[in-house]
Amino acid sequence: xxxxxxxxxxxxxxxxxxxxxxxxxxxxxxxxxxxxxxxxxxxxxxxxxxxxxxxxxxxxxxxxxxxxxxxxxxxxxxxxxxxxxxxxxxxxxxxxxxxxxxxxxxxxxxxxxxxxxxxxxxxxx
Amino acid sequence: xxxxxxxxxxxxxxxxxxxxxxxxxxxxxxxxxxxxxxxxxxxxxxxxxxxxxxxxxxxxxxxxxxxxxxxxxxxxxxxxxxxxxxxxxxxxxxxxxxxxxxxxxxxxxxxxxxxxxxxxxxxxxxxxxxxxxxxxxxxxxxxxxxxxxxxxxxxxxxxxxxxxxxxxxxxxxxxxxxxxxxxxxxxxxxxxxxxxxxxxxxxxxxxxxxxxxxxxxxxxxxxxxxxxxxxxxxxxxxxxxxxxxxxxxxxxxxxxxxxxxxxxxxxxxxxxxxxxxxxxxxxxxxxxxxxxxxxxxxxxxxxxxxxxxxxxxxxxxxxxxxxxxxxxxxxxxxxxxxxxxxxxxxxxxxxxxxxxxxxxxxxxxxxxxxxxxxxxxxxxxxxxxxxxxxxxxxxxxxxxxxxxxxxxxxxxxxxxxxxxxxxxxxxxxxxxxxxxxxxxxxxxxxxxxxxxxxxxxxxxxxxxxxxxxxxxxxxxxxxxxxxxxxxxxxxxxxxxxxxxxxxxxxxxxxxxxxxxxxxxxxxxxxxxxxxxxxxxxxxxxxxxxxxxxxxxxxxxxxxxxxxxxxxxxxxxxxxxxxxxxxxxxxxxxxxxxxxxxxxxxxxxxxxxxxxxxxxxxxxxxxxxxxxxxxxxxxxxxxxxxxxxxxxxxxxxxxxxxxxxxxxxxxxxxxxxxxxxxxxxxxxxxxxxxxxxxxxxxxxxxxxxxxxxxxxxxxxxxxxxxxxxxxxxxxxxxxxxxxxxxxxxxxxxxxxxxxxxxxxxxxxxxxxxxxxxxxxxxxxxxxxxxxxxxxxxxxxxxxxxxxxxxxxxxxxxxxxxxxxxxxxxxxxxxxxxxxxxxx
Numbered sequence: 036x037x038x039x040x041x042x043x044x045x046x047x048x049x050x051x052x053x054x055x056x057x058x059x060x061x062x063x064x065x066x067x068x069x070x071x072x073x074x075x076x077x078x079x080x081x082x083x084x085x086x087x088x089x090x091x092x093x094x095x096x097x098x099x100x101x102x103x104x105x106x107x108x109x110x111x112x113x114x115x116x117x118x119x120x121x122x123x124x125x126x127x128x129x130x131x132x133x134x135x136x137x138x139x140x141x142x143x144x145x146x147x148x149x150x151x152x153x154x155x156x157x158x159x160x
Numbered sequence: 161x162x163x164x165x166x167x168x169x170x171x172x173x174x175x176x177x178x179x180x181x182x183x184x185x186x187x188x189x190x191x192x193x194x195x196x197x198x199x200x201x202x203x204x205x206x207x208x209x210x211x212x213x214x215x216x217x218x219x220x221x222x223x224x225x226x227x228x229x230x231x232x233x234x235x236x237x238x239x240x241x242x243x244x245x246x247x248x249x250x251x252x253x254x255x256x257x258x259x260x261x262x263x264x265x266x267x268x269x270x271x272x273x274x275x276x277x278x279x280x281x282x283x284x285x286x287x288x289x290x291x292x293x294x295x296x297x298x299x300x301x302x303x304x305x306x307x308x309x310x311x312x313x314x315x316x317x318x319x320x321x322x323x324x325x326x327x328x329x330x331x332x333x334x335x336x337x338x339x340x341x342x343x344x345x346x347x348x349x350x351x352x353x354x355x356x357x358x359x360x361x362x363x364x365x366x367x368x369x370x371x372x373x374x375x376x377x378x379x380x381x382x383x384x385x386x387x388x389x390x391x392x393x394x395x396x397x398x399x400x401x402x403x404x405x406x407x408x409x410x411x412x413x414x415x416x417x418x419x420x421x422x423x424x425x426x427x428x429x430x431x432x433x434x435x436x437x438x439x440x441x442x443x444x445x446x447x448x449x450x451x452x453x454x455x456x457x458x459x460x461x462x463x464x465x466x467x468x469x470x471x472x473x474x475x476x477x478x479x480x481x482x483x484x485x486x487x488x489x490x491x492x493x494x495x496x497x498x499x500x501x502x503x504x505x506x507x508x509x510x511x512x513x514x515x516x517x518x519x520x521x522x523x524x525x526x527x528x529x530x531x532x533x534x535x536x537x538x539x540x541x542x543x544x545x546x547x548x549x550x551x552x553x554x555x556x557x558x559x560x561x562x563x564x565x566x567x568x569x570x571x572x573x574x575x576x577x578x579x580x581x582x583x584x585x586x587x588x589x590x591x592x593x594x595x596x597x598x599x600x601x602x603x604x605x606x607x608x609x610x611x612x613x614x615x616x617x618x619x620x621x622x623x624x625x626x627x628x629x630x631x632x633x634x635x636x637x638x639x640x641x642x643x644x645x646x647x648x649x650x651x652x653x654x655x656x657x658x659x660x661x662x663x664x665x666x667x668x669x670x671x672x673x674x675x676x677x678x679x680x681x682x683x684x685x686x687x688x689x690x691x692x693x694x695x696x697x698x699x700x701x702x703x704x705x706x707x708x709x710x711x712x713x714x715x716x717x718x719x720x721x722x723x724x725x726x727x728x729x730x731x732x733x734x735x736x737x738x739x740x741x742x743x744x745x746x747x748x749x750x751x752x753x754x755x756x757x758x759x760x761x762x763x764x765x766x767x768x769x770x771x772x773x774x775x776x777x778x779x780x781x782x783x784x785x786x787x788x789x790x791x792x793x794x795x796x797x798x799x800x801x802x803x804x805x806x807x808x809x810x811x812x813x814x815x816x817x818x819x820x821x822x823x824x825x826x827x828x829x830x831x832x833x834x835x836x837x838x839x840x841x842x843x844x845x846x847x848x849x850x851x852x853x854x855x856x857x858x859x860x861x862x863x864x865x866x867x868x869x870x871x872x873x874x875x876x877x878x879x880x881x882x883x884x885x886x887x888x889x890x891x892x893x894x895x896x897x898x899x900x901x902x903x904x905x906x907x908x909x910x911x912x913x914x915x916x917x918x919x920x921x922x923x924x925x926x927x928x929x930x931x932x933x934x935x936x937x938x939x940x941x942x943x944x945x946x947x948x949x950x951x952x953x954x955x956x957x958x959x960x961x962x963x964x965x966x967x968x969x970x971x972x973x974x975x976x977x978x979x980x981x982x983x984x985x986x987x988x989x990x991x992x993x994x995x996x997x998x
Contacts, residue, residue, distance in 0.1 A: 039982065057974070058974045058975040062974040064710050066674075066711075069974040070974065071974060083684070085674070085677075099724070102972075103726045106714050106718070106722075107714065108691075110685045110687055111684040121715075126687065
């Protein structure tokens with residue numbers, strides 16, 4: 036499973052070389068997430084309606100290596116947008132991927148853009 | 161720059177590092193640490209937890225990165241073999257050499273293995289490190305394959321031996337504790353308390369053999385038994401030795417430090433050895449002719465050594481070290497403090513013993529009745545902290561000191577004052593040596609107004625955690641004394657308690673989370689307030705979890721229980737555990753079709769595990785077609801009402817418990833609450849349905865039903881308390897309606913009824929007053945609100961299956977039809993289970 040973890044690397048907005056057309060906007064619940072498949076990767080995409088922002092990160096929780104983050108609750112900790120893993124409530128910053136309530140490795144985050152009511156995720160490969 | 165080398169990365173060695181880096185200027189000292197074990201320092205005190213969860217990382221004192229972040233050079237798996245005092249260097253097993261200015265020895269101890277004939281046989285283990293545990297576990301697995309009912313002996317009935325017995329029992333072996341002395345825990349307990357503990361442990365399946373001297377260990381190559389005397393044999397398949405510890409003092413011996421006659425490196429009250437550049441702390445240090453095998457004195461020694469090295473020479477080890485201990489041994493509280501055994505010429509003892517409840521309490525009081533000298537508690541140690549403080553601070557005893565262990569039984573003489581009565585110098589957290597004064601100052605002067613802030617600032621509660629209840633009280637009381645209202649806000653987004661939010665939602669008729677947050681909260685919410693508010697909406701409007709899915713905990717959002725590999729389990733309601741053969745066949749057929757692992761739950765129903773997200777609506781469609789409804793096993797809501805078979809079949813039954821339980825379960829099904837609620841109905845006082853460990857329970861007696869409330873199993877088992885006696889079913893139901901509704905409206909989030917009652921001012925008498933005597937004048941309202949919930953019930957899975965929009969949520973990917981291909985199962989006893997976590 037560690038090898039799976041290594042396939043996820045954060046992508047900076049300026050490094051995007053490919054915008055993957057994931058799914059129409061209405062497929063994503065308001066203030067919630069859903070999982071997108073891109074090749075062999077699973078990406079959790081969050082429609083943070085309250086902020087008016089979209090976020091994407093790996094679906095894999097680095098704690099126990101389960102593909103569950105897209106089902107986590109989103110929210111905010113002192114202004115930092117975050118997702119809480121549904122298994123053990125480890126929460127990660129949606130901006131930086133940093134683990135906010137412990138010392139786990141950071142998760143990989145990806146840029147998101149919306150065009151013509153479609154959600155695109157940015158990759159750099 | 162000076163170099164400090166620490167030899168040993170155990171709990172005390174780690175504590176030295178922690179205290180050192182918090183006080184030192186990093187440019188003036190370099191810290192190098194050597195550990196012989198492959199892992200970084202871990203919490204040995206809670207070793208048996210490793211068996212419960214198999215998670216070694218959770219035991220570690222700090223992750224490896226912590227050492228890096230604090231510029232500590234850490235070498236694990238690296239044993240220091242020699243100290244050269246003349247050149248001030250050490251060498252390691254791999255022949256590396258390091259210079260030191262100060263050397264701190266914290267090598268701890270190793271298990272003492274007595275020279276008994278046969279200790280070298282296969283199947284003989286010690287109990288000390290995670291590696292020891294893993295070896296023991298591997299051997300246990302092996303013998304379980306070949307022996308039908310394998311037995312394991314534990315040599316030593318002390319504290320560690322009993323912990324080892326628990327570990328062995330968890331491995332699935334029959335444990336036999338062998339003790340040389342005529343009682344268990346001979347160093348901490350007197351004969352009577354030891355007997356109380358013994359009876360309790362025996363009732364849990366641990367066999368105890370006292371006054372046994374082992375002559376030899378039998379077996380050809382591997383252990384098959386133990387011989388105590390002629391014709392006194394015990395057949396066992398494994399042996400764990402836990403017969404005490406010996407200091408790992410060989411480094412001190414070989415470099416010529418002054419040693420004790422029976423081992424240990426002699427230190428003074430600065431923790432200095434006979435070489436002023438070398439310190440010894442923890443279980444290798446011989447201080448006052450004693451080796452101290454407890455964490456708290458070890459931590460204190462670490463603190464003294466740090467200060468001495470940094471030149472704060474006034475920090476000295478206390479002349480007398482308090483050996484008081486409190487621990488939970490296999491779920492049983494055991495504590496002793498001060499002088500636990502006391503000869504009659506020094507004072508009098510007050511003893512309370514109740515073997516039926518496995519309780520023993522003893523306090524030793526000076527002849528003039530003014531001072532507490534020590535004591536022993538078995539079975540219930542909740543008063544330990546206060547008793548210990550009274551002893552340590554020589555506080556005056558109340559007029560009737562027996563109230564200290566029996567509780568106040570009327571009259572004016574209260575047993576305990578509040579934690580605020582302690583002197584400022586009282587050490588509240590003994591692991592971290594934090595005083596009451598420091599805690600109160602931190603609240604008053606530094607604005608640390610929560611337990612979380614206090615523990616960050618002072619480190620109190622971060623050791624064994626035993627002082628937490630006291631710290632909670634101190635924070636609360638200090639805030640009160642400042643005239644501040646203690647706000648129990650649920651999180652940073654709402655400055656209200658759950659009860660206040662409940663009233664706001666109800667009075668302002670707010671119907672969704674966003675309006676509530678915009679109206680009375682701030683920010684964008686979090687995983688604490690979202691489900692708490694969802695529960696409030698459910699309690700007021702009886703809306704299902706489907707309407708505002710993204711504010712629900714994951715289990716509620718998908719109406720199923722998430723399991724360790726991200727798959728879900730499915731539990732249909734089987735009210736009171738009554739199920740027809742036809743329904744059993746249906747569940748069997750469906751479970752087989754979707755290849756689900758099935759197990760009978762503790763609540764008398766059937767759980768089907770291993771369903772993937774997209775399979776849930778398919779499975780439920782079939783279950784609903786067979787007449788099943790959701791069991792809400794995923795919700796903070798009514799789970800089950802357990803029943804015995806009652807007077808319909810049982811020859812002792814006083815009334816029809818199954819019928820009543822079915823009615824009650826159907827009455828309360830679907831009702832959401834601050835935490836899960838469970839019920840029980842027993843047909844007679846034999847109590848086969850265990851109604852008294854449920855949130856509400858009914859027991860049939862001559863002349864009606866007795867009603868009990870606020871019990872639970874779980875981490876802190878608590879018996880339910882009697883609400884009313886000998887009433888008919890209608891009255892019993894009415895009172896429970898009111899009690900549940902009152903609990904739902906007033907409890908903090910995630911608080912079971914037992915914990916709620918503990919905090920409720922006035923306790924059970926107050927609940928009786930509200931529910932039976934209607935002292936608040938709200939009974940009618942409670943009745944109506946409960947009836948509303950009962951009348952508006954609907955099965956949320958039926959709703960989900962029939963509504964295409966809700967049903968569409970059940971896919972793993974939004975952009976592909978496929979299932980998650982990372983889920984792996986392995987086989988287990990003709991069924992399947994998730995592949996274990998790495």
